[in-house]
Amino acid sequence: MTAPLLSIRDLTVDFSADTGAFRAVDGLSLDVPAGRTVALVGESGSGKSVTAQAILRILPKAARITGGAIRFDDLASPKPVEIARLGTDSAEMRSLRGGRIAMIFQEPMTSLSPLHTVGDQVTEALRLHADVSGEEARQRAMQVFERVGFPDPKRALVTYPFELSGGLRQRAMIAMALITRPALLIADEPTTALDVTTQAQILDLLRELQAETGMAMLLITHDLGVVANMADEVVVLYRGRVMEAGSREDIFRRPGHPYLQALMRAVPRFHMAEGERLTPIREVKSAVLARKAGEPHRPDPDGPLLSIADIRKSYTLRSGWFSGKVRRIDAVRGVSLDLWPCRTLGLVGESGCGKTTLSKIVMRAISPDAGTVRFDDGSGRGPRDVFALKDKELKDFRRAVQFVFQDPFSSLNPRMTVYEILTEPLRIHGVGTPDERYERAKELLDMVGLDPRSLRRYPHAFSGGQRQRLGIARALALKPRVLLCDEPVSALDVSVQAQVLNLLKDLQASLGIAYMFVSHNLAVVDYIADTIAVMCRGFIVEEAPKAALFRNPVHPYTRALLAAVPEPDLDHPLDLKLLMSDRFSDPALWPEPFRLAGPETGIMQEVSPGHCVRVAGPALRRAA
Template sequence: MNENLVARVENLSVAFGPSASASPVVRDVSFEVLRGQTLAIVGESGSGKSVTSMAMMGLIRRAGGRIVSGSMHLQTRGNEVIDLVTAPESVMRQHRGSSMSMIFQEPMTSLNPVFKISSQLIETIVLHRHCNRSEAEAQALRMLDLVRIPDAKQIMNRYPHELSGGMRQRIMIAMSLVCEPTLLIADEPTTALDVTVQAQILRIIKELQGSLAMGVIFITHDMGVVAEVADQVMVMKKGETVEHGPARAVLQAPRQAYTRALLAAVPRIGAMNGTQLPAKFPLIDDQAGARPSASEPTRDIAPDYESPPLLSVKSLSIRYDLKGGLLGKVRRRVHAVEAIDFDIYAGETLALVGESGCGKSTSARAIAGLMPIQGGDIVFGGKHLASLNSNGLKTLRRDIQMVFQDPYASLNPRLTIEKSLLEPLHVHGIARGAEARRQVRNLLERVGLPAEYAERYPHEFSGGQRQRICIARALTLSPKLIIADEAVSALDVSIQAQVINLLQDLQRDMGISFLFISHDLAVVERVSHRVGVMYHGRIVEIGPRRSVFENPHHAYTQRLLSAVPSADLDVPRKPFNLMEETVPSRIYAVDYQAPGMDYREVAPGHFVASSALM
């Protein structure tokens, strides 16, 4: 192999199942990765992106797949050439994590739930670097600082389930980079991260790539990220390469209709300038590959601002106790959410945005009655949540439903879809027998799925279909408020558009309110009536979407908007520097009293924090 080559894949075909006649899901894929070069592989769900990467890592057999034909070679830093098709598992185990490393999309399934973060990070370093534990711990802490983990020593002593999704993803990124591999395969590595941390991670990867002459395969559905990082772009559809070439040529002058449609469907920040109401997303014509139709304002989605708010959150504060010592006394407290205020009106979508770990999901779980609060008040439909008994909370959960980020983890793999949707109907005594089954089938059709899918299991559906099923389950109880917690962040642009358009249709037809939690500002710009920006457990800016996006006042809001990557290569790249920043801690002494936050109104309904954070 050429000494500048890191990896070469030629005519790769991969199939699943025991039958020799099974059709390949990846067919005749070929590409090369050079030292210091980034190849971006883009495409919709099911296009074969992740299957290709799993084959390169030697993990495809564990997923029930096999390599039908083709060759794959990796050249290590010592110029040793490894045949990735024929190499025994002992050789692959030696090079996985050192010569080549992979960042997986779902960190919760990639991290061992029974071991602390420290054990998992240090194990990787000791195994491949052959150093002692203290040296490995120092290296692990350095990497956690690089990926902007606050209180890195505290995080090292926690288990994966104690961290937010974004925090877990940053741990995975640190783990993959800690041994400085020759080839890094990044499978949707920034999906769960806000744009500021995403910019930080992309810069870290770029800097390590330059200093280590590392080749990178970057798998993503975010065309803005592609424009930021890619030297070469390969577009895949249904297991085949549709287009392959230099990033500028593919992004600026795509030759294939499918590539043009994919680019046109990407939400772009600023596309809603001058508009007040949410708008539907354009959809890709999968059969023709034609350019998607133009979006249009969503009709009749006008919130009822004349009536009292459906939900009022007043001075909401949430703490986590940190215990220590032989007696397990509370030593310090994490101030997860600090005195936040907002209202949601009937038929309104309020979006909460901010970096991972800022308190968005914690606030959502408190509103749904899933966790206790330590201060403030939550009023829903005129009822104070703190005063509700168990029966009152059960009634509340009929009116407030959640749609989570990972639909597969939200559905019981042992139950058919019908049984999963029947459960809330039975628990709340709404319907049983034939009537309940009829309602389930009507709900599936309402979210765009055939009624006969009720007999299937979760693993038989795509990610977008599973998310539709989760929405159908949320609708079983006819809720007044749906909390969508990163509900579309892991979906590709076409499925994302379908799911969000469905939510907007439901809002129009049923008058449902939404608390939309997301880090994707281009999506938030399209779906929301009002936006609240959270940082460090506080709301630092809140107001009408148009006012916040077109005239941001708080420095953090401005930084968020400036960090959004653009798919247009002709747009000047804004300077963005987070590397030297110190991430503020939210761990305080037990008796610590957080200072108040003052707000000023800069436009009608648009409020900005005017005092410093804690």
Template sequence: MVSSTDLLRIEDLGISFAIIGGPIRAVRHASLRVLPGKVTALVGESGSGKSVISQAVMGILPHTAHITGRILFSDPETPGETVDILKMPRDGPQIRALRGSRIGKIFQEPMTSLSPLHTIGNQIGEAMQIHTDASAAERKARTEEMLGLVGFANPARSYDMYPFELSGGMRQRAMIAMALICRPALLIADEPTTALDVTIQAQILKLLRDLQAKFNMAILLITHDLGVVANIADEVVVIYHGEIMEAGPVEAIFRRPAHPYLKGLMAAVPHFDLKPGERLAAIREVPVNVESLLSKRKVSSSRDREILLSAKNLEKTFTTRKSDWLGKEHKTTVRAVDGVSFDIRRGECLGLVGESGCGKTTVSKILMRAVTADGGSVVLNSATGPIDVLAAEGAALRELRTRIQMVFQDPVSSLSPRMTVQDILSEPLEIHGRGDARSRLAKVKALMQAIGLDQRFIHRYPHSFSGGQRQRIGIARALALGPDLLICDEPVSALDVSVQAQILNLLKDLQKELGLTYLFISHNLAVVDYMADRIAVMCRGRIVELAPREILLRKPVHPYTRSLVAAVPFPDLDRPMDFKTLKLTGAADMRAWGPQFRDDGEADALAPLDLGGGHLVLARRTADITELRPC
């Protein structure tokens, strides 16, 4: 019997997929509910069955799926009537009437979910065209109204734009508008903020809360981010390997967690309260054994370590060309990197943080010689002497390639699907002529041992590994040549919180054992706080603040840094996000900054001011340093 208070009730749900060798049971005896006007968070790691459950509710599972149990939906527009979604004919008129109209869904990746060939307005209005009798003019007016509600500054202009013309955050807003255009009773949000910056994530969470209140709808939020859950959910359901481990109100789940798996998830989340030297408690720890890998480098414990890499006044401008309908060409220039200077000391980890588009990755590409800088200098003090990074050619460039290596953001696309683990790890050694076939094989096995990967997997291909294992292979490849500097570009942003803890602990262990030096790029401030010794904050191509981690994230001075810190969702009910202070215009909106931090169009009006203790902030040259110093 269904409770009259339940909007959605899932009872004893089982989902399996028929494959060669026997069926895979993705969901086992799962039961949960979603109350009207409430947010129910479904929490778990990748592969736990979260998205499969949402696909079952929407009726979009593949034909190979075998489903048992009941999915009961009580539409408020038809009081007293409850339908079992699983009994509806697949792709029949009943399920099609529900899907997109009474049940909406936001997918994880808006770029692949939106058609690149249709305008935003066309795609949002299509749902109304299918489910209502509204005229074309009514659909356009309703679509523009919805675009305004989700935060588009100029809905009429945005109506005719294509997805590629929008940022990631704006594409996600368009996806939300598409899901809500028919005013559904239930919104399924499948990892709606995973790929977004912390400030954009905060804006999307605030938007979902506001729209939920406005339309009085329920939300089934699918996520692995406990910080998001603590700030938006009313009820929490924890799933592991297709089985519900724990469920209850958000207060009980966070204050009195009972299941060991939930406790493990909470312990794996990095947060600002971690003490120096404290480790994340990964659910499945990765053993590190580097005895046969590389000779350990002696690193001074002094704060005045020698400088490994020094970057001075880096500049990079990109020019885009666009022709109008008359054929007239218009050029737009963007200063991606604007006078960036920093030093990286041997054996330390320098964190580089900022929103998407601030220039972080461009700086890393300049250091890797993947992008040519317009100006500035970079010097790497290697064991064989200083190398001018920007001018290196021939033998000097080959030497540079062995000294600086990179760990990429996406472990899937950065590994060749046609190469085995042995091929991937031995390729750098072959390119640079290191050793013979036997010694390279021994080095590959040593690298696998160092990252905690079983040597029996040496002939496997990347597709047979999990996301965390693929990232570990990427780290091993970067270590193959024994580099001085490892550039980590968002190395854990695509990973679950538990796998993230594994990789972060692995990187810290390798740094300690091998004396590695890191440039760690991320938009997740809690992750950078765990990894970095010093942190540089980038905004609009400039470093606006640089300080030791214990100063910068606890006593930030620049308003941009303060906005980044305020937008971090804590997995703690006693430290909720301040949604009232979040700005829809973003943290980089200079209009919200004080006059001492704005250049107001004046050339060379801003300069790095030294506040003491290695704390630098970009402010007007005439600013009073005593007023800027943190209390």
């Protein structure tokens, strides 16, 4: 039997902190065979990324390897390398790091230098590890850019990271990792922040490159759907220890450890039973919500709370400082939607389709070029044009419609305590006395399942899931009628995601709140929403009650999105080949009667009660 490419035995990593030592990895053992993919699975804080950092010897200053061995047995080397014994900055370690062992980091924007072109950064990786000229490095870079799917490899050489989409930035990271032709690729959450179609394309790219080069891959992820589609072997971590390890078949068909079983129950799945709840590992409980569940809600309007009619928004971009050329981007193209009281409208689509722009228009953060947004708070005054509101009416609207952001850390002021964060909206709107605001802050923390004793802590002292709950608590401070949730769970691991989704459902049932829930993950939207609208290139292509949409998706773009969601089920693998081109998101390449050419946006046609799909106007008339 051949020795594994990477062998870790009894690895221990300790962190020193003011409060004492903390063990992040505790006796970890695993093998990564050549040419195979091993998935390291677990919640945030389980030690996955620390393990990757230990392999590359890039641990933070507060951390050190205190025990165990990391053995790298590469056929290109005369003898196995004992990585744990190498100096962090030794010549041997530097030659391995980025050379025979490469890494794709979780967040490409923070991992790529904003001051250097993508071409410079990729060629630098090659020139550090190979004796090649600048021209040879550029040629190799163009080859690898083409291989990872850049539309214009030559232009990529002179492009800066901020000019690229999230998917292309991740492809640039993959190009930087692969240009040295590594024996081992460590992929740390390589698709976490990407939409489902881009994620599927990246996964298929990694799989193809692995087949071509024979490299091994250590895939670090909390997404069991990705694991089911990519891994050969699976290692499940909890608090730095291995809970279960085995082949993909064994892990998914016969999960043995209660922790693994709990992780699987926390994943949103298609075809869940009516009323079935996700089962998070740690349930969020609230005495306040339990008490409010029996209280009557505020009076609801007879019609929708929010009525969005023919909203349009475009941007003009200048190509270069002196060229004088301008380019028009149509971000939102004639969107019409209704949000009803105590209901959830799910808005799904790829990154860049206009979801967030529409959300900002609804809350009056930006103004549309055309169209109206009407709001009816149930007070008897009827629907009012949001963009005509002034003074007190505008202030009342601001209280009634609140926003939950995608990234909870950047949306919370790091210099403010939790108490200051939660009471700031109350102070701005002149609500309550200081004592009443204090009691309201404690009540808000209880609503989202956090300890009221946390009021004097700062955001950095909380985990990602706890910060997201703080963001929800802040949005609830003024007792709103509507929450606009922009990708609120996209960056959370599955167990915390289940907590937040269940919390949102409980808040809706207890407080009578309506949600406009923006996401790129149809499985999440299927769980939380009542009605789903699918958005592509600035317009709605399909809208239906969730049962009708998943039972009978009509539009080719909707079908592609459904095919792109990785399920934690070996019997439902991703159809990655379907998603390797952009044909499904290009209206000009859709089949008849859905094809839209040039500025044409078509019309919405009802195919069943409440189920509408966008078709080309001329095609519809010909069919009639």
